[in-house]
Amino acid sequence: MRTAGRRAGAEAGERRIDWAARHMPVLRAIGARFAAERPLAGLRIAACLHVTAETAVLMGALRAGGAEIALAASNPLSTQDDVAAALAGYGITVHARAGVDRDTYYRHIHRALDVEPDLVLDDGCDLVNTLHTERTELLERVTGGCEETTTGVIRLRRMAAEGALRFPVVAVNDTRVKRMFDNRYxxxxxxxxxxxxxxxxxxxxxxxxxxxxxxxxxxxxxxxxxxxxxxxxxxxxxxxxxxxxxxxxxxxxxxxxxxxxxxxxxxxxxxxxxxxxxxxxxxxxxxxxxxxxxxxxxxxxxxxxxxxxxxxxxxxxxxxxxxxxxxxxxxxxxxxxxxxxAAEGHPAAVMDMSFAAQALAVAWLARERAGLAPGVHAVPEEIDAEVARLKLDAAGVRIDVLTPEQEDYLRSWRIGS
Known part of the structure; x- marks a missing residue:
């Protein structure tokens, strides 16, 4: 009976994930690109994020890119148990359950870290904090991370200022698409x-x-x-x-x-x-x-x-x-x-942009991590612009482009008024 119940939960989670994916065309396109290019092949990722349908779409894109993923919840009250059940069927290890107490919450983070990650994804800095305080034996292997939210970036900057942060972390929260659309709308x-x-x-x-x-x-x-x-x-x-x-x-x-x-x-x-x-x-x-x-x-x-x-x-x-x-x-x-x-979090159409930036930032980090010093790093502006362009394309919105003369004007300081 328990097996039948788990299967029913997984099926409900799959329906929820499918519904979210319909409203996340940018992340779907990135997932298809990742499946072809495999930018994360051979990498292990430990993630501490809200376990929701939208997060599941992100996990699917990273999995398509070749990553092995272990996911813990960044908030036990936001965990959607049916989504967690469905993710297991996608080859993603999930350590999360709705409503767990504080001790279980951190035990799940430790289990995600047991994958011995190369990269980490965090939402609030609890996973990175645990790495630096209780799982220091893993720090030599971890070569980079991404942080999703304002609170986490604040904590990371304090760690960096004290010289405590041991690897480069990309502040996905600070992208323009994240702040304007995710945080505001x-x-x-x-x-x-x-x-x-x-x-x-x-x-x-x-x-x-x-x-x-x-x-x-x-x-x-x-x-x-x-x-x-x-x-x-x-x-x-x-x-x-x-x-x-x-x-x-x-x-x-x-x-x-x-x-x-x-x-x-x-x-x-x-x-x-x-x-x-x-x-x-x-x-x-x-x-x-x-x-x-x-x-x-x-x-x-x-x-x-x-x-x-x-x-x-x-x-x-x-x-x-x-x-x-x-x-x-x-x-x-x-x-x-x-x-x-009390609700379902941000609309999927909003998370499409935030998680698209997250996915592209992970791929960029996987490529560039060897040349990055420990500390908090900005997401390259071209990633921000690419996500916005993809979203406009999906919505059928067209914008102007600079003429060659306009580009020359903006590049030159010799042209007067």
Whole structure:
């Protein structure tokens, strides 16, 4: 019976992956190219990524390129078990299961590293961190990596600044297609999708507080305003705060915004953005959601200590914390990524571009790694441009090209006004 159940799960995962692949024409084209060119032949890859249908399409492209892959989850609450089951049938080793505890999460990362990788793919730097702290015997073999998200790049840059990073890592997160489309449009839509699925809340006429106005925060703010919400932005960066203000958003410290918000979304990559003093003044029924990768942006421990009663699962992915004065605060997805826990993450059409950049960056890294020093490296601009061109072609969108005279003009400093 267990075998039949696993097979049914794998079939469901295959359907989910097929649906995602339909909306990922760029990555499909790259996968076909990889199958012909085999740029990753003979390489072992350990990956720590969200185990979703879109990730499965990326894994298929890398497998087509010749890589042996072991995959662990970068967030246990985002793991789609049916996709994990289906990936096993594609020749990819998966160490992931939805809802596992912290110890099991790291045990899965260790199992992925047991493949003794040549290259690593990370989403949040947990795998790279484990390599440098607990699996140092593998560092001599690892010759490069890619990092997918802002939080991970921040951690890697700190490692590099301290001289601790032992191999080159490509910051896929910092490509223009990733920041503009994945972070802004993907996070904006999928975060509010998660909030609404978890609560069925009407956002029109409500006050949404967005903590952080980077690309992800901009996306959330734009989509919330588009749904009729009043949006307050909190920031620590004066330039980003000025940008938010000039775009017409209210900008306030969290200490002031806490008393006015109906829905709070953290998108900063830092810890304790919403903490005890903020919970103390929030409205009854305030909704707390995180879209900033790790479950530290909302101080869940402090919330638990303040509460006199916890009602878990009042709705799927919604836990109710009752404070001494009777106010109820609603925490979504246990403070983890709301868009990947309460919803399905970014639309496949968005991940098509991010994972296309990831795939091309892996192939570039496999080719160039011997000449790269340890540290954080930018993705070559030609990869960014190629992904955008492929996406435009798939959408049937045409753009202008420079004439020879225009190219000469841009290259020369001798031509006057």
């Amino acid at each position: 993907g996070t904006g839509q999928s975060t509010l999708d998660g909030v609404m699925r978890a609560t069925n809340a009407l956002l029109a006429g409500r006050t949404v507080v967005v903590a952080g106005f980077g690309y992800c925060g901009r996306g959330v703010a734009e989509r919330a305003r588009g749904l009729g919400a009043r949006v307050i932005v909190t920031e620590i960066d004066p330039v980003k705060a000025l940008d938010a203000s000039l775009q017409g958003y209210e900008v306030r410290p969290m200490a002031e915004a806490a008393a006015e918000g109906d829905v709070f979304v953290t998108v900063t990559g830092n810890r304790d953005v919403i903490r005890a003093e903020h919970f103390a003044v929030m409205k009854d029924g305030a909704i707390l959601a995180n879209a900033g990768h790790f479950d530290v942006e909302i101080d869940v421990r402090a919330l638990g200590e303040l509460a006199v009663e916890l009602n878990p699962g009042v709705r799927p992915n919604t836990d109710e914390y009752v404070l001494p004065d009777g106010r109820r605060l609603l925490l979504l997805a246990e403070g983890r990524l709301v868009n990947l826990t």
